[in-house]
Amino acid sequence: MLILSVLSDGPRHGYAIAREIERRSADALSMGEGALYPSLRALEREELVTAEWQTPPSGPARRVYSLTDAGRAKLVAHVSAWQAFARAVNAVIGTSGDLPHAQPL
Amino acid sequence: MPSPSENPVDAYMARLAAPLKPLPAAVRDEHLRELRQHVEQLIVARAGQPDAVPLALSQMGDPVQVGQDLVREWQKQKRIFWQTVIAVGTCQMLFSQIISHQASLMFGLFHRVDGTNGRGWTTVYNGLVLLPPVIAGTVIGRRLPEQAIFAAFLAGSLASLCGGIVLFCQSPQLYVFLFGFGVSGNEVFAAYIASSVKRKDWTLRLQ
Numbered sequence: 001m002l003i004l005s006v007l008s009d010g011p012r013h014g015y016a017i018a019r020e021i022e023r024r025s026a027d028a029l030s031m032g033e034g035a036l037y038p039s040l041r042a043l044e045r046e047e048l049v050t051a052e053w054q055t056p057p058s059g060p061a062r063r064v065y066s067l068t069d070a071g072r073a074k075l076v077a078h079v080s081a082w083q084a085f086a087r088a089v090n091a092v093i094g095t096s097g098d099l100p101h102a103q104p105l
Numbered sequence: 106m107p108s109p110s111e112n113p114v115d116a117y118m119a120r121l122a123a124p125l126k127p128l129p130a131a132v133r134d135e136h137l138r139e140l141r142q143h144v145e146q147l148i149v150a151r152a153g154q155p156d157a158v159p160l161a162l163s164q165m166g167d168p169v170q171v172g173q174d175l176v177r178e179w180q181k182q183k184r185i186f187w188q189t190v191i192a193v194g195t196c197q198m199l200f201s202q203i204i205s206h207q208a209s210l211m212f213g214l215f216h217r218v219d220g221t222n223g224r225g226w227t228t229v230y231n232g233l234v235l236l237p238p239v240i241a242g243t244v245i246g247r248r249l250p251e252q253a254i255f256a257a258f259l260a261g262s263l264a265s266l267c268g269g270i271v272l273f274c275q276s277p278q279l280y281v282f283l284f285g286f287g288v289s290g291n292e293v294f295a296a297y298i299a300s301s302v303k304r305k306d307w308t309l310r311l312q
Contacts, residue, residue, distance in 0.1 A: 013142075014143055015142070015143045015146045015147070018143075031166070032164070032165060032166020032167065032170075032171070033143060033165050034121075034140060034143075034167075034170075034171035035166055035170075035171060037136070037139065037140060037143075037175060038171065038175050038177070041175060042178055045178065045181060060142065062142065063135070063139050
C-alpha cells in the first residue's frame with residue numbers, strides 16, 4: 001500500500017520511492033531498502049505497477065515504476081480498508097490522545 | 106579493478122548475485138544494475154561522511170535475503186518454458202507442412218517445380234495470399250506483449266488444425282485462408298523467439 005500510494009503521485013524509480021516513504025513517515029517507516037525490489041516485482045507480477053528503463057537528460061538510465069489503473073483501484077480499496085480498520089481501533093482505544101493511567105501495583 | 110574483498114560495494118553485489126544464479130542472465134543483470142544504482146545513490150547522499158559506504162550497505166539490508174526474495178518472486182511468475190513451446194511448435198509446423206503438402210497434391214494450390222499444376226493465376230494468388238500474414242506476423246510479433254504472442258501462436262495452431270479438417274471437406278479457398286492464419290501465428294512466434302535470443306531470456310512469461 002505504501003509503494004502504491006507513493007506512485008499515485010507519479011512515476012518514480014526505486015531509490016525515489018524509498019526516500020518518499022521515508023519523508024512522508026518522518027523517518028518512522030524505515031526498512032532494508034533492498035527489500036523494496038522484491039515487493040516491486042510482486043506488484044509488477046500482479047500488474048499493479050509497470051516498469052520501464054528511462055534515460056534522464058543527465059545521468060544513467062533508471063528503471064521507473066508507474067501505477068496502472070488496476071494499481072490505482074487496488075490502492076483505493078486498500079486505503080478504504082485501512083481507514084475503516086484505523087477508525088475501529090481508534091474507537092476502541094479512544095482518540096483523545098491521553099494514555100491510560102498506570103495502575104499502582 | 107579492485108577485488109570484491111577490497112571494495113565493499115562489489116562484495117555486497119557479489120553476495121547479492123550469488124542467489125540470483127537460477128535467473129536468466131538478462132533478468133539477473135537487470136536486478137543487479139538496479140540495485141547497484143540504489144546503493145550508489147545512498148552513498149552519494151552521504152557524501153562526505155567517513156562511514157558513508159557501510160551505512161549505505163546496512164541501509165540496503167541483507168544481500169542474500171534480497172537475492173533469495175527476488176528469485177522467489179521470479180519463480181511465482183506464470184511461465185511456459187521454452188523447451189515445451191519449441192516441442193509443441195515443431196510438431197505444429199511439421200503438421201502444417203504435411204497438411205500443406207497434401208493440399209498441394211489435392212488442389213494444386215502451390216506452384217509445382219515444373220509449373221504444371223494446370224490452374225494458372227489461381228495458384229499464384231493462393232501463393233501470394235500467404236505473404237501478408239507472414240509479413241504482418243513478423244512485424245507485429247516484435248511489438249506485441251507476450252500474452253498476445255502466445256495467443257497468436259495458439260490461434261495459428263488452431264487455424265492449421267482447422268485447415269486440416271477443411272482439407273478433407275474439399276474447400277481450397279477456406280483452406281488457404283486458415284493456412285494463412287496458421288503461418289501468421291507461427292511467424293509471430295518466430296519473431297518472439299528472435300527477440301528472446303537477443304534478450305537472452307529463454308522463457309515465455311505470462312505474467
